[in-house]
Amino acid sequence: MSNKTTLNLEGINAHIVNWLKTYAENSGVKGFVIGISGGIDSALTSTLCAQTGFPVLCVEMPIHQAESHVNRANEHINQLKKRFPNVFNDRVDLTPSFETFKNSVPTCEKEEVLFLALANTRARLRMTTLYYLAGIHGFLVAGTGNKVEDFGVGFYTKYGDGGVDVSPIADLMKSEVRQLAKFVGVPESILVAKPTDGLFTDAALGGDRSDEDQLGASYDELEWAMLEKDKGKVAEDFEGRQAEVFRIYSQRNKINQHKMKPIPVCEIPKEFIIR
Numbered sequence: 001m002s003n004k005t006t007l008n009l010e011g012i013n014a015h016i017v018n019w020l021k022t023y024a025e026n027s028g029v030k031g032f033v034i035g036i037s038g039g040i041d042s043a044l045t046s047t048l049c050a051q052t053g054f055p056v057l058c059v060e061m062p063i064h065q066a067e068s069h070v071n072r073a074n075e076h077i078n079q080l081k082k083r084f085p086n087v088f089n090d091r092v093d094l095t096p097s098f099e100t101f102k103n104s105v106p107t108c109e110k111e112e113v114l115f116l117a118l119a120n121t122r123a124r125l126r127m128t129t130l131y132y133l134a135g136i137h138g139f140l141v142a143g144t145g146n147k148v149e150d151f152g153v154g155f156y157t158k159y160g161d162g163g164v165d166v167s168p169i170a171d172l173m174k175s176e177v178r179q180l181a182k183f184v185g186v187p188e189s190i191l192v193a194k195p196t197d198g199l200f201t202d203a204a205l206g207g208d209r210s211d212e213d214q215l216g217a218s219y220d221e222l223e224w225a226m227l228e229k230d231k232g233k234v235a236e237d238f239e240g241r242q243a244e245v246f247r248i249y250s251q252r253n254k255i256n257q258h259k260m261k262p263i264p265v266c267e268i269p270k271e272f273i274i275r
Contacts, residue, residue: 007176009183013048016168020142021052023166030138031055035126035161036089037198038072041144041169043190044181046076048168049142050084051184057133058089061126063098069198075187083185090133094125101125119199123160131163140165146177148219152226153249154256155197155215162259173226174219195219215252217245225249 024032032049036042036058049056058077062070077089101121108114130141143164149155150170156162169177174195182191195211212218217225225246228237235246 005173005176007179009180012172012176012180013051013184016048017051020049020166020168021054024052024054024140027140029140031057031086031140032142032166033057033059033130033134033137033139034142034144035130036060036073036077037144038069038076038190039144039193039195039198040177040181040186040190041146043076043186044177044184045142045144045169046080046087047181047184047186050080050087053086055137055139056080056084056087057137057139058087059130059133060089060091061094061129062091063094063122063125065198068193069196072187072190072193076190079185079187092129092133094122094129098122098125119197120157120160122199123157123197124163127157127160127163134165143167143170145170146172146174148174148222148226151260153215153222153252154259155211155252156259157199158259161197173223175223216248221245222249229253 020032031054032052034042034046034049034056036046046056046058058080060070060073060077077087080087081089098121102118108117127141133139134141141164143161143166145156145161145164145167146169150162150167169180172180178191196209197211197214215222221241222245224242226249228246229250233246235243235250238246
């Protein structure tokens with residue numbers, strides 16, 4: 001299940017940077033704000049934004065975060081600040097806010113349901129923080145989702161990390177993100193790290209789970225399934241692991257359509273309203 005693509009990395013890099021710069025200029029904003037997780041998607045996004053010359057605020061927002069995630073995030077931020085004078089950073093420790101919220105709402109006896117609800121709450125607290133910072137600085141919130149996450153399996157939190165102003169890497173597959181990240185100089189520690197959303201990182205929330213643990217398939221496998229489904233293939237066209245991966249992708253794609261489509265609006269018949 002390999003995905004062979006030929007990329008003009010220099011061209012892609014220049015295109016995204018120009019797209020971001022043009023959008024910011026036309027919007028009349030002063031810069032970009034990005035949540036830095038220690039993962040490859042946020043590292044690439046912040047590096048692309050930095051190349052625009054606009055001020056870029058990199059924000060670390062730990063909530064019971066694993067030390068390895070924090071170390072990678074700090075390594076990237078420090079490296080980016082050395083490379084680009086327009087980059088600055090902030091740290092907002094959301095652990096106390098998260099604990100206050102958790103202790104203020106009803107609990108749930110179903111552990112897995114509770115874990116997921118609290119994980120999504122973490123993502124939404126971070127989104128709120130980014131928009132607060134964007135508001136006081138006059139910045140845009142730059143999203144970090146890639147194509148498989150945003151339009152394939154819907155692997156993000158609605159109104160959490162899915163709540164953004166611009167999505168510069170959402171037309172790139174994860175394998176393409178890796179190649180472009182290497183091209184723009186993202187630290188090696190981030191390039192080789194196992195992908196994780198960082199939302200299940202303490203014992204109280206079920207331990208550290210990689211994206212593959214949660215999805216049941218690797219990004220390379222999901223990319224393959226996404227491309228095959230676009231060709232009109234169905235699970236019955238495959239056997240063994242391929243059939244299993246195709247079913248995983250198809251199920252995720254189906255149940256997460258509510259994230260990928262516009263919010264449904266109940267349109268009132270004209271005969272019921274005279275305006």
